[in-house]
Amino acid sequence: MTELTHYLNGAHVKGTSGRFADVMNPATGEVQAKVPLASAAELAQAVDYAAAAQPGWAAVNPQRRARVMMKFVDLLNRDMDKLAEALSREHGKTLPDAAGDVQRGLEVVEYCIGAPQMLKGEYTDSAGPGIDMYSMRQPLGVTAGITPFNFPAMIPMWMFAPAIACGNAFILKPSERDPSVPLMLAELMEEAGLPKGILQVVNGDKEAVDAILDHPVIQSIGFVGSTPIAEYIYGRGCSNGKRVQCFGGAKNHMIIMPDADMDQAADALIGAGYGAAGERCMAISVAVPVGDETADRLIEKLVPRIEKLKVGPYTAGNDVDYGPVVTKAAKENILRLVQSGVDQGAKLVVDGRNFSLQGYEDGYFVGAHLFDHVTKDMDIYKTEIFGPVLSTVRAQTYEEALSLAMDHEYGNGTAIFTRDGDAARDFANRINIGMVGINVPIPVPLAYHTFGGWKKSVFGDLNQHGPDAFKFYTRTKTVTARWPSGIKEGGEFSIPVME
Numbered sequence: 001m002t003e004l005t006h007y008l009n010g011a012h013v014k015g016t017s018g019r020f021a022d023v024m025n026p027a028t029g030e031v032q033a034k035v036p037l038a039s040a041a042e043l044a045q046a047v048d049y050a051a052a053a054q055p056g057w058a059a060v061n062p063q064r065r066a067r068v069m070m071k072f073v074d075l076l077n078r079d080m081d082k083l084a085e086a087l088s089r090e091h092g093k094t095l096p097d098a099a100g101d102v103q104r105g106l107e108v109v110e111y112c113i114g115a116p117q118m119l120k121g122e123y124t125d126s127a128g129p130g131i132d133m134y135s136m137r138q139p140l141g142v143t144a145g146i147t148p149f150n151f152p153a154m155i156p157m158w159m160f161a162p163a164i165a166c167g168n169a170f171i172l173k174p175s176e177r178d179p180s181v182p183l184m185l186a187e188l189m190e191e192a193g194l195p196k197g198i199l200q201v202v203n204g205d206k207e208a209v210d211a212i213l214d215h216p217v218i219q220s221i222g223f224v225g226s227t228p229i230a231e232y233i234y235g236r237g238c239s240n241g242k243r244v245q246c247f248g249g250a251k252n253h254m255i256i257m258p259d260a261d262m263d264q265a266a267d268a269l270i271g272a273g274y275g276a277a278g279e280r281c282m283a284i285s286v287a288v289p290v291g292d293e294t295a296d297r298l299i300e301k302l303v304p305r306i307e308k309l310k311v312g313p314y315t316a317g318n319d320v321d322y323g324p325v326v327t328k329a330a331k332e333n334i335l336r337l338v339q340s341g342v343d344q345g346a347k348l349v350v351d352g353r354n355f356s357l358q359g360y361e362d363g364y365f366v367g368a369h370l371f372d373h374v375t376k377d378m379d380i381y382k383t384e385i386f387g388p389v390l391s392t393v394r395a396q397t398y399e400e401a402l403s404l405a406m407d408h409e410y411g412n413g414t415a416i417f418t419r420d421g422d423a424a425r426d427f428a429n430r431i432n433i434g435m436v437g438i439n440v441p442i443p444v445p446l447a448y449h450t451f452g453g454w455k456k457s458v459f460g461d462l463n464q465h466g467p468d469a470f471k472f473y474t475r476t477k478t479v480t481a482r483w484p485s486g487i488k489e490g491g492e493f494s495i496p497v498m499e
């Protein structure tokens, strides 16, 4: 049995709390490692290391800090296969999807190579008589991040790359479900030249999170995960005077207009609804065809595609479209919600409830499900299922479809499929959701734009990555300077030399 560690001050350190969590192999249902769950004292030790190392790192000029990021990109590319394999083994997603998880994090690291440009301040010459004014962005100090299981490479990198490029120290508390890749990333950052203590990994659960929330030295907290925990972290972190940004759950609607290319829309829904077993905060979980004829055509296209989906372990290579869900509890919860959909009157068009994979009977595989005639009052509509379950809600008009998405409590992502530019434009302008796709099902913005939802999908103001990250991880200081006249009147105008 592998016993995982924390990564503190440049070294793998065994847990001392005596508490551990099992790290499962979701494909087999076997325990493959134990991860230590940190106590408040272990977290405090990490904070001490970070606080000692951070001023030295902040004093390194931004271009040199950026070079560490440059080297880190090389190392991520060098170790891509190794990282993807470790990620799939604990998370369950397919290898190409795991490599995509690393890649979307890597792209934010690339963006952070522009730190010298991003951190350049503002300057006003002669703001008053003899007065100049300038603003600079300075690091916060010790920062921390708490990340979810579903993107164990990408989301940690979205946080620590900008934090560290800005001159902060960063303490990562990754998900206890898949902690190996975060540990590997910390090692690679040091191989890239990062001084020890600047990026540390403290494994743990609520106890470690609460210790982060309450530690007076930690200046900021980034959180990504489910909405109830996001709300809790935002409230407690803010009341402790920290800068906090929390990104929560989702229920992303895709509107399909009657004029949409129905094959394209169906293909998009298959990838966005069932990819990664539906365990993406940007997954499409609600299809909203406009008009019954559109709905009938869509369902007709979806059913054969869903029935062809290949579900299996990542070790089966390219023969697999999606893998198991993350835990037995997640599987049970998904199947419970599916049953509630049936009980509440939705039509289960594709029933994956009896899915079983020969040789992997104890794995957490869930067959693909498709519901039709879902209504707003059903639990499968109101709840984030986070599994391979797509709900179809039929709307009679465009306005009804728009209102559905707008009235839902979550507001992470959405999409519209249409050939009509006017409808697409109206949708993009009026919708109260943070990320919008037009004939694009999963509109995850690239690294140089920002990522974030609206409504109950977010707590806080600034988004992740892009220019917002450089604002989140720095404080502005503005200097007003007046230099009394003096030396130049009687000054020496020849080049100064040492006497």
Ligand code: NAD
Pocket (backbone or CB within 6 Å): 146, 147, 148, 149, 150, 151, 173, 174, 175, 176, 204, 205, 206, 209, 210, 224, 225, 226, 227, 229, 230, 247, 248, 249, 250, 280, 281, 384, 386, 412, 453, 457
């Ligand atoms: P989760 O909320 O269970 O866990 C997230 C983190 O919080 C983990 O590190 C976990 O250890 C910690 N945590 C869990 N319970 C806690 C508690 N009671 N007190 C303190 N800390 C606690 O989320 P998850 O299951 O790991 O991830 C899936 C969720 O994340 C989904 O809701 C998904 O939509 C969301 N998500 C959102 C985004 C986004 O950008 N909006 C991105 C990815 C995932």
